Amino acid sequence: MSSRKKNILKVIILGDSGVGKTSLMHRYVSDKFSQQYKATIGADFLTKEVTMDGDKVATMQVWDTAGQERFQSLGVAFYRGADCCVLVYDVTNAKSFENIKSWRDEFLVHANVSSPDTFPFVILGNKLDVEESKKVVSNRAAQDMAKSLGNVPLFLTSAKGSINVDTAFEEIARNALQQSQADADAFEDDFNDAINIQLDGEPSSCGC
């Protein structure tokens, strides 16, 4: 296993087209926002160094994907080895909210994660900056949904207004880190697995 694979936390962003996946990624990684993002075709990722709990350094790889459903079958390749999945809806678009669950199911079917029940998801309700009258998804409904999916953390964000994005991604990073450690533990005897992730300063076996 190559050494560069260590320290990488892989995060996948999913959601309907136009909910702001690309914008969220750019806001988080480079603190930029543009009106001129085009519909994402294929997949791309950006990386960002993150420090957690004061001393743990890791590289977060944020994967941005196309929102159109029919492209997902080809995207399976990059689901593999994910440590956290971010589900995004648009607070002005009810349909995108209703689809959150199917995005989660879709991910679980294709990503082949070791324990689907504990795999971390985070839900983001984006476009919080839009005026109240245009919002159609209530906070209440969102909280209910998050709860029903297994107490998934929920954040209301605005990539454009830079609201809550960093907070949300800190939570995402924490979840991803936990997941990668759990995976590392589960596979500590099985070195063949590609998602055996270790952190700097940690012994190669977890020592327990």
Add this chain to the structure above:
Amino acid sequence: MYTELLFCKSKVFVHCSSKSEDNIPGFLLITRDTQQANLDATLTWIPEKELDRAQYDELMRADLQGVGAQRKIRVKKDVVVQALYAAWAFTVKVSSIYSIQFRPPSPSGWWFGSVAIHCNNPSELDSIPVLFFHDNICPSTREKQKNLSKSFDPFSGNDIYWGANDVRDALLEVADLKQTFVDPSVWLVNATLDDLRNFSADSLKRKSQDARKESSAASTGSTKFWDVLDQAKWNLMAKFADLTTKSTNKMTDMFNQHPIVKFVDKHNSNPYVKQILTNPKVQEIQDDFDSAKIYLAKWALGVKEQAERYQTANGLDDSYRRLLFHELGSDGEDVQLTDEELNIALQRSHPLSVNKWKTFFDSEGRLVLTVQEVKDYIFHGGIGDPSLRKEVWLFLLDVYPWDSSAEDRKVLEKTLRDGYRANYKSRWEYREAHLDEDEEAYWLDQVLRIEKDVKRNDRDLPLYKHNTENGQPPSIPVGEDQANEDVENDVWTVKNPHLQKLRSILLSYNIYNNDLGYVQGMCDLLSPIYYILEDEELSFWAFVSFMNRMERNFLRDQSGIRDQMLTLTDLCHLMLPKMSDHLAKCDSSNLFFCFRMLIVWFKREFEFNDVCSIWEVFLTDFYSSQFQLFFMLAVLQKNSGPVMNNLDQFDQVLKFFNELRGTMDWNDLMIRSELLFVKFKKIMDILERKEELNEYTLLTADGNVITETSAMAVDNSLQAQPSLVTANLKQLLSKKIVVKREPPREKNSIR
């Protein structure tokens, strides 16, 4: 009967002998019958003495006042017809002229400037005398000279004005003239692409200029003389090489009789003889002998080959050429690219101009070339003039049939416009809610998807940038609040008229192709088409035709795009085996990283104008209807070094190729694509022949017809060595577009 006079020059002489009393003054005219195409314009020389007083006066007036495309004069057709019967006179269609040599007058007045016309048809050769321009007695030329000398700028660097400049300018109005690099005095008229390749490569122009500089140094006795001479000789000969191969032996014999030819022939290798030829006095004698052109042509026998060799050896950018040959030239075994193949791919320097394009059509607007010839131009040079794109793309995108006349196209255009509005646009403009709830939801969802992508389509381009009713920047600077509202996430309405039209076309296409539905990327495909045509109805039909071949990229089950990625895998395996192995090690053999490039034909990887240039090459189907895969292969080939040396993970490879966006040189890649295709075809030929050979030996090994069991055995032995020639690869040799349709949409399948 009248004809339009497009140009007239007086005091153009034919010198019948070396005695000045034998010189015949006349008029040089360019005429064209009304309603006829440029191709039918005629060049006529008629002696003054054939004209009656009225005609003479009329033409003198026309000469002095100047006529042209803007200022046409109608004259009796008799003027032109007379030329058919008068001695020395000639009339020739501009389209049948091969080249024209403009030999300027001597600055010191030693000789007159002259024009030698060479025709495509050898039988016309001897009927056209060299024309001498007696500028000193030509009123229009004198008038112009006077005006020019008033504003004389010694540093302008322009050529000295003389009478034939006007002829050249006038011809440029009706034909495509290209100066040759071998001899700047020679201009090709409506040259074929092959001649352009041989005679006017831009990269060579520079070199020959350098050589000319040296050549003037040489006449003062420089030691480089011989080298330069070699080139000079070639210069003289090459331009007539093509002509000579067409000329008859009789003609050659005739001019062999000339004393100068005899003399020069005898002392062919003597440098002094050649120097003598550049002496003005000698030149004058040559000119007198009316057919200097063929005297020179004499030398050119068999020189075409030499010309090509020269071009190969010296002409093109050597280092780039060597690099390409090194990288792509050979597979280390049987396959090797020839010089000619390299040359053709390398010379992408003759973009299609408006003038050139006009010469492709007759007076009825029908193509006079084969479609493949036209496509050769587009494939190898693209469309030079953006305004020409609109017309050419309508052909390339099959809106207009290649064999249609102008009238056909007019009728067709009307039918298409009406059809679009009546059968497609009106069906959603005036629609009522669907009775079936699911269908209604489906439609509303489609509208939403289309709008979402239209709003974020190429907003950096001026046409689509401003969301105002006229598409212009808002006249009153908008305040912060208003600006915000304007670009508010999903809730703003499309006001820009061009974005609205994109939306209309995509909605109409949704009606047209009800099974496919809107898929992301389709707006990317429409955007350049609309940008170029700027016409809603025609863009719709162009898009329909484009989608006919692109639909397979968007199928619900992704089978069409997957097919292409599998073909590409085979292609990469065959053509770039090392790269192919390496990608497999990187867990990237599915070539997922090519997805974006393939699905929208590199639209996201290049600047908008480059995208148009790339697409028009693909659209020709010149070599293969799937040339995009060779372009993709060129991207892989070009980057194989860094990928193999540095990358070993799936995500690294994806990132690497994603980040090529905006950094690639499409021209270089197109040259590589062509070379890769040519090489691919050779390899396929060899492999197929080998396989045929194998089958043959198997069949005759024991002299019997193979039984079913032995056929099985054969099968097994072949399995051990899987064939490289897959069906996918074979299909790449086809120019027929691959069409794959979405099967009928199931109820409530919205995806």
